[in-house]
Amino acid sequence: MQTDTLRYRLMDAQLALARDRERAVILLLTGHAATHKGQVVNRLNHWLENRYTEVHALGPSSEEQLRPYWWRYWRRIPDRGRIGIFIHGWYGDALFARAERRLSPGAFRDRLEQIRNFEAELAAEGVVLLKLWTDIGRREQRRYLVELQRDPARAWQVGPSEWQRHAQHAPIEAIGRTLRRRTEAPHAPWQRLPFRETGEQLPQVARALLAVIEAPPESPVSQLATRAGEAPGVPSLRRVDAAVEERLDKAAYYERLALEQARLANNAREIARRRIPVVIALEGHDAAGKGGSIHRLTAALDARQYRVHRIAAPSDEELALPWAWRFWRRLPADGRIAIFDRSWYGRVLVERVEGLASEAQWQRAYGEIRHFEQQLLEHGSVLIKLFLSIDKDEQLRRFEARAAIPHKRHKLTDEDWRNRERWDDYQQAIDEMFVRTHAPGAEWLLVACDDKRHARLAVLEGVNERLEARLAWAN
Amino acid sequence: MQTDTLRYRLMDAQLALARDRERAVILLLTGHAATHKGQVVNRLNHWLENRYTEVHALGPSSEEQLRPYWWRYWRRIPDRGRIGIFIHGWYGDALFARAERRLSPGAFRDRLEQIRNFEAELAAEGVVLLKLWTDIGRREQRRYLVELQRDPARAWQVGPSEWQRHAQHAPIEAIGRTLRRRTEAPHAPWQRLPFRETGEQLPQVARALLAVIEAPPESPVSQLATRAGEAPGVPSLRRVDAAVEERLDKAAYYERLALEQARLANNAREIARRRIPVVIALEGHDAAGKGGSIHRLTAALDARQYRVHRIAAPSDEELALPWAWRFWRRLPADGRIAIFDRSWYGRVLVERVEGLASEAQWQRAYGEIRHFEQQLLEHGSVLIKLFLSIDKDEQLRRFEARAAIPHKRHKLTDEDWRNRERWDDYQQAIDEMFVRTHAPGAEWLLVACDDKRHARLAVLEGVNERLEARLAWAN
Numbered sequence: 001m002q003t004d005t006l007r008y009r010l011m012d013a014q015l016a017l018a019r020d021r022e023r024a025v026i027l028l029l030t031g032h033a034a035t036h037k038g039q040v041v042n043r044l045n046h047w048l049e050n051r052y053t054e055v056h057a058l059g060p061s062s063e064e065q066l067r068p069y070w071w072r073y074w075r076r077i078p079d080r081g082r083i084g085i086f087i088h089g090w091y092g093d094a095l096f097a098r099a100e101r102r103l104s105p106g107a108f109r110d111r112l113e114q115i116r117n118f119e120a121e122l123a124a125e126g127v128v129l130l131k132l133w134t135d136i137g138r139r140e141q142r143r144y145l146v147e148l149q150r151d152p153a154r155a156w157q158v159g160p161s162e163w164q165r166h167a168q169h170a171p172i173e174a175i176g177r178t179l180r181r182r183t184e185a186p187h188a189p190w191q192r193l194p195f196r197e198t199g200e201q202l203p204q205v206a207r208a209l210l211a212v213i214e215a216p217p218e219s220p221v222s223q224l225a226t227r228a229g230e231a232p233g234v235p236s237l238r239r240v241d242a243a244v245e246e247r248l249d250k251a252a253y254y255e256r257l258a259l260e261q262a263r264l265a266n267n268a269r270e271i272a273r274r275r276i277p278v279v280i281a282l283e284g285h286d287a288a289g290k291g292g293s294i295h296r297l298t299a300a301l302d303a304r305q306y307r308v309h310r311i312a313a314p315s316d317e318e319l320a321l322p323w324a325w326r327f328w329r330r331l332p333a334d335g336r337i338a339i340f341d342r343s344w345y346g347r348v349l350v351e352r353v354e355g356l357a358s359e360a361q362w363q364r365a366y367g368e369i370r371h372f373e374q375q376l377l378e379h380g381s382v383l384i385k386l387f388l389s390i391d392k393d394e395q396l397r398r399f400e401a402r403a404a405i406p407h408k409r410h411k412l413t414d415e416d417w418r419n420r421e422r423w424d425d426y427q428q429a430i431d432e433m434f435v436r437t438h439a440p441g442a443e444w445l446l447v448a449c450d451d452k453r454h455a456r457l458a459v460l461e462g463v464n465e466r467l468e469a470r471l472a473w474a475n
Numbered sequence: 476m477q478t479d480t481l482r483y484r485l486m487d488a489q490l491a492l493a494r495d496r497e498r499a500v501i502l503l504l505t506g507h508a509a510t511h512k513g514q515v516v517n518r519l520n521h522w523l524e525n526r527y528t529e530v531h532a533l534g535p536s537s538e539e540q541l542r543p544y545w546w547r548y549w550r551r552i553p554d555r556g557r558i559g560i561f562i563h564g565w566y567g568d569a570l571f572a573r574a575e576r577r578l579s580p581g582a583f584r585d586r587l588e589q590i591r592n593f594e595a596e597l598a599a600e601g602v603v604l605l606k607l608w609t610d611i612g613r614r615e616q617r618r619y620l621v622e623l624q625r626d627p628a629r630a631w632q633v634g635p636s637e638w639q640r641h642a643q644h645a646p647i648e649a650i651g652r653t654l655r656r657r658t659e660a661p662h663a664p665w666q667r668l669p670f671r672e673t674g675e676q677l678p679q680v681a682r683a684l685l686a687v688i689e690a691p692p693e694s695p696v697s698q699l700a701t702r703a704g705e706a707p708g709v710p711s712l713r714r715v716d717a718a719v720e721e722r723l724d725k726a727a728y729y730e731r732l733a734l735e736q737a738r739l740a741n742n743a744r745e746i747a748r749r750r751i752p753v754v755i756a757l758e759g760h761d762a763a764g765k766g767g768s769i770h771r772l773t774a775a776l777d778a779r780q781y782r783v784h785r786i787a788a789p790s791d792e793e794l795a796l797p798w799a800w801r802f803w804r805r806l807p808a809d810g811r812i813a814i815f816d817r818s819w820y821g822r823v824l825v826e827r828v829e830g831l832a833s834e835a836q837w838q839r840a841y842g843e844i845r846h847f848e849q850q851l852l853e854h855g856s857v858l859i860k861l862f863l864s865i866d867k868d869e870q871l872r873r874f875e876a877r878a879a880i881p882h883k884r885h886k887l888t889d890e891d892w893r894n895r896e897r898w899d900d901y902q903q904a905i906d907e908m909f910v911r912t913h914a915p916g917a918e919w920l921l922v923a924c925d926d927k928r929h930a931r932l933a934v935l936e937g938v939n940e941r942l943e944a945r946l947a948w949a950n
Contacts, residue, residue, distance in 0.1 A: 008882055011882070012882065015885055019885075038777060038778070038779060041778045041779070042776075042777060042778045045773065045778040046770070046773070046774045049766075050769065050770070050773050050783040050814075051766075051769075051783050051784075051785035051816055052785075053783075054782060055778040055779050055782075056779075057779040058779070061536070061537050061538045062536050062537040062538070063536045063537070063538050085778065087779065156744075269631075291524075291526075294525065294526075295521070295525070298520065298521070298525050299521045301517075302513060302517060303513070303516045303517045303520040303530040303560070304513060304516070304530050304532040304533070304562065307529060307530075308525040308526050308528075309526075310526035310527075315790070315791050315792045316790050316791045316792070317790045317791070317792050339525075341526055407483055407486070407487065410490055410494075
């Protein structure tokens with residue numbers, strides 16, 4: 001293909017991509033230092049329509065350092081219709097950290113596994129990935145570094161880290177091989193980009209990019225769905241069966257409530273002091289009392305420390321990105337508490353039952369949710385998942401009561417009645433959710449809510465126990 | 476009103492606010508230290524529905540420090556339907572900085588003027604403001620600080636800054652008076668909140684909040700519109716009339732293009748080194764060559780340094796916030812370059828002509844735009860505004876040429892033809908835009924684009940000159 005033809009075809013393909021808004025494309029370049037990656041990107045960028053392109057090459061900001069590792073990449077995923085170009089991106093972190101022994105071999109393997117999951121999730125959500133390894137021999141690298149240094153116009157491109165990476169050429173080469181082998185996938189292929197004049201490299205890069213835009217690789221859905229089918233780590237659910245205990249009288253309830261809230265206030269202060277992030281997800285049957293429970297939690301908290309996120313239908317900006325993005329964007333900074341009133345479990349509950357997600361989508365969501373929660377735990381977050389349940393008759397009683405009280409009527413919507421008709425479908429989805437997402441550190445706590453007072457105390461106790469378990473770790 | 480009645484009425488009003496999604500509410504508390512502002516907010520929060528409330532009380536992050544001062548508040552404005560509670564917020568910055576003499580009297584006055592503009596713009600966009608000044612006498616403050624220190628459960632609330640602010644009680648009192656007097660407005664009223672038990676303060680706060688939710692004050696539109704009508708600072712526009720020069724041959728064009736691009740590359744590197752943010756806004760007639768000019772600019776830039784923002788219709792998240800929010804969110808960090816392909820001037824061009832903004836809205840937009848640009852300049856940004864113009868006949872020639880060339884056909888839309896029919900309306904809007912928004916540091920550069928080569932060189936030269944003028948300042 002002639003260069004000009006190639007260029008126009010690439011532009012055409014990009015414009016079709018922007019018009020259709022079905023897929024996003026990520027091009028990632030990583031590899032040896034002194035391989036003029038920046039120059040390649042600049043030249044390529046000149047071939048692309050910059051209004052639909054974004055380039056990411058910066059280190060993490062303080063806001064990023066206060067959140068789970070992958071937050072910094074989730075927030076930079078391009079919208080459908082756009083091309084995101086990453087220089088080093090998530091591979092640079094792994095590659096150089098391992099070369100400089102800031103990552104142990106085990107931690108490096110874990111990171112590669114995370115990368116595979118991350119890329120598979122993106123691909124399944126319509127993000128096409130292409131990864132280029134910029135290659136250069138040791139001698140050639142030395143020659144090029146010296147050449148740069150001698151040229152006054154380009155000498156600024158060579159700093160100590162370039163020389164350090166030159167000195168580590170052999171380990172980087174070896175780590176790079178492992179890294180490529182373990183993260184090669186049909187939906188996120190690697191290509192080697194040998195060191196040459198940028199003008200000579202450009203057609204290869206453009207052709208590779210054109211290929212993935214024009215004929216996107218198969219989505220890894222089936223693969224993810226299979227993995228998600230594995231048995232979860234811990235099979236036994238803890239159920240706080242508040243209904244079976246004897247009824248609490250009002251005075252006893254308020255006494256215990258005050259005690260639990262004081263306990264929570266103390267725990268929260270310690271959480272803030274030790275800068276531990278806390279994520280609380282509340283799911284449950286309609287009218288089980290999520291709102292009331294949240295109120296009893298927040299009454300004990302400092303308003304500056306927490307935020308309640310009500311998860312309703314996604315916005316159009318959220319719809320243009322992989323589904324998990326809208327939960328990533330709401331993660332709390334260290335020391336802060338995010339309370340999700342409904343959560344990412346909507347994917348395998350309401351979206352499944354109402355047919356808003358396809359079977360393939362909700363099937364793979366189990367695995368995606370486990371990875372998401374794993375990231376929170378790795379960052380040191382406390383993750384507390386509560387399911388507030390009532391039985392079908394009790395729900396009917398509460399719906400009727402709400403309809404009768406003026407200042408509670410707003411809580412009852414047509415949707416509640418519609419959901420109720422699908423009670424059995426929801427129940428099946430709920431059961432499967434427990435089986436597949438109950439895992440160490442991400443255990444579900446079931447709270448039977450037929451008695452409101454017991455239920456609210458159980459929620460507070462559950463949260464307190466989980467916070468104290470985390471605070472008991474060494475500082 | 477009984478406390479319980481008040482509480483239910485407030486909750487009802489908040490739910491109506493959330494349901495209607497017409498207005499957002501901001502409650503701001505500032506004033507003397509040791510007035511348990513946090514506690515008031517906590518108690519109030521317990522009365523509110525937390526799913527529609529957010530509390531902001533943190534210092535700026537590194538991402539915020541790299542951007543114009545007001546960015547940190549623009550990104551925290553609540554969506555329509557929500558209540559945002561700010562502890563100190565923009566008043567704390569002004570108050571304590573002045574008390575500690577980190578702000579000169581002049582800078583303090585300027586800041587108050589900015590606050591007035593900021594609040595007026597929010598109010599005009601449907602954000603209701605209520606500001607509480609937490610009051611306490613000097614002796615009473617001392618007594619309360621000592622009381623806190625003696626109580627092991629609350630001693631952590633007293634640190635050196637509380638004592639420092641106690642020592643500065645008199646200046647804080649005086650500064651507070653000036654601050655309240657100069658920022659009092661019907662749409663953003665002040666109320667004094669005398670120091671008492673939180674339980675006693677709460678009804679006052681709730682009543683005040685209820686009042687602004689139920690009967691929002693009048694919007695300051697007319698006031699803004701009047702101010703916007705003032706004559707701008709610099710009346711003479713610089714027009715680069717490329718068409719009148721003699722025609723450039725191809726070789727001469729490429730030679731000058733290469734020179735200008737090399738010059739731009741150098742300037743951009745210096746901009747990055749000195750961490751100066753650059754904002755370039757491109758407006759112009761359809762088919763004047765904005766896309767081509769952007770390409771000639773970006774060809775000289777490092778892809779890691781700039782980002783092109785194409786401004787099309789707002790997303791639904793953007794529609795839930797004051798109109799300027801979507802430009803604030805796209806401002807570049809220090810050392811980076813944001814190129815806006817169409818810009819905030821859409822408000823007084825397409826939105827005016829197509830009736831997407833009411834006359835009151837676009838009339839006040841002139842003032843809002845000037846404040847916005849003023850903020851960029853105060854932060855030390857370079858602001859470059861380019862208008863690419865062609866005449867009506869040349870536009871027709873270009874439309875017809877585009878329709879004839881396959882790979883350019885995508886550039887021509889029905890909208891282009893529709894806009895063309897309103898040529899005269901647009902011309903009137905353009906003229907008024909120049910008259911009202913051409914100001915020192917925010918000058919318009921008009922580029923007559925009937926000859927493409929001259930036009931592209933003129934854009935590059937214009938950008939280079941502005942960058943060099945800024946770089947000539949002392950470091």
